[in-house]
Amino acid sequence: MTDHSFRFTHAITRRPAQSIIRGLRAVDTGNPDLALMQSHHADYIAALKATGATVIELGALEDYPDSVFVEDTALCLPQGAVIMRPGAPSRLGEAAEMAPHLEKLYAEIRRIEGAESFIEGGDILVTEREILVGRSARTNGEGVAELTRLVSDWGHTVRELHTPPGVLHFKTDCSLMDGETVLSTDRLAASGCFADYRVIAVAEGEEASANAIRFNDKVLFPAGFPRTRDRLVAAGYDVVEIGNSECAKIDGGMSCLSLRFTPR
Template sequence: YVAALREAGAKVTELEPLVDFPDSLFVEDTALCLSEGVVFLKPGPPSRFGEVSAIKPVLSDLFKEVRSIKGIGTIEAGDILVTPREVLVGRSARTNGSGIAELREILNDWDYPLREVPVPNGVLHFKSDCSLLDATTILATARLAATNCFEDYDVILTAEGEEAAANAIRYNGDVIMAAGFPNTAKRLKQFGYRIKEINNSECAKIDGGMSCLSLRF
């Protein structure tokens, strides 16, 4: 995973394991990183709260403005998809209305429109079922696309039975996706995307995908 990001041109900072927080490898959930600043989020399970405290000193000096979710709500970045036109936030078991409302207030200050979208039953995070391929194109599962949350975008559907392929990341020109989904990979190549497939078998056992493992900015 780290090698794929570096090959795509990313400067990667690897963090030490947080042995007291077994979910901490899913570092994406702790913060939303935008050009205007960083928003430290509030994961759903209380057992993850310490992850945010650990990432704060790493990120705070890298952004000109630092904000935090401080209220009773919860929100994880696995439910947040940033596109050039808006920020889509899925309401899920991990992200609730209060958390979304507080993030909306912060993003209003930075002129980012936020749109709340549904997350299908049984799906952990909004981005478990989608990813941004370019400014106007979304890779999504059929079940998520059926909610009509992507009406203003071009949508490429994952192949039947390959729903876990929906969580991918694009860095520079490379689409980094989990290996083992040949029909979806073929479909993306047919649309002209350059694909890098990497083994994600261990993270997949606990619903982890490509975006979960890093904060990209």
């Protein structure tokens, strides 16, 4: 499938729960404003729909404060989906909640099942030629090894990397812009992990904008980072800015809020 890493027919989102004020966070910068988050979330869904995608909107899960961040629950590939095993104990149940929805859309579902395996979708960057997985506080070597086995017969190669210290997820610091191009912070690109790609550097002081999404012909980009936005526009991308101030308070970004895929 051509351009499978950024051209999709479907997306899954989940409505923010009122319990989101108890969401996990690395640094406490205050609780998110639920009403404002819901407004931003509606803008996000509208932007996905504007690309021509079918958006499946799931209801809130009050028992899981972080459940709006559906990306961590699964890896969706053209050949099938892999249900993740989140590294935060409070989030383990979210993956089980997502599985039935993916089973309706995919003929084949696989699962990370090892008792010592932990892996979250936020640490996985799918490109046209490989799957990059960053080890982090939420993703360990056992999880990466199990994923590698599960997707090998689908023709995917996994490359294990390391997320910078103090960074929650690998994709906190990078995102795919097209088959050859990655948006990245300097601290992540300095590791050499994108040596075979064209890198668009996030502007200094705008590191939080590294998590964006290329979805069909649009780049969904967090509002408030004008220098990085201008770099993407200058490179020829059609950028749609969406408020993310409230999700950012609980370490969430553009990619965290959806699963993006073309089922078969």
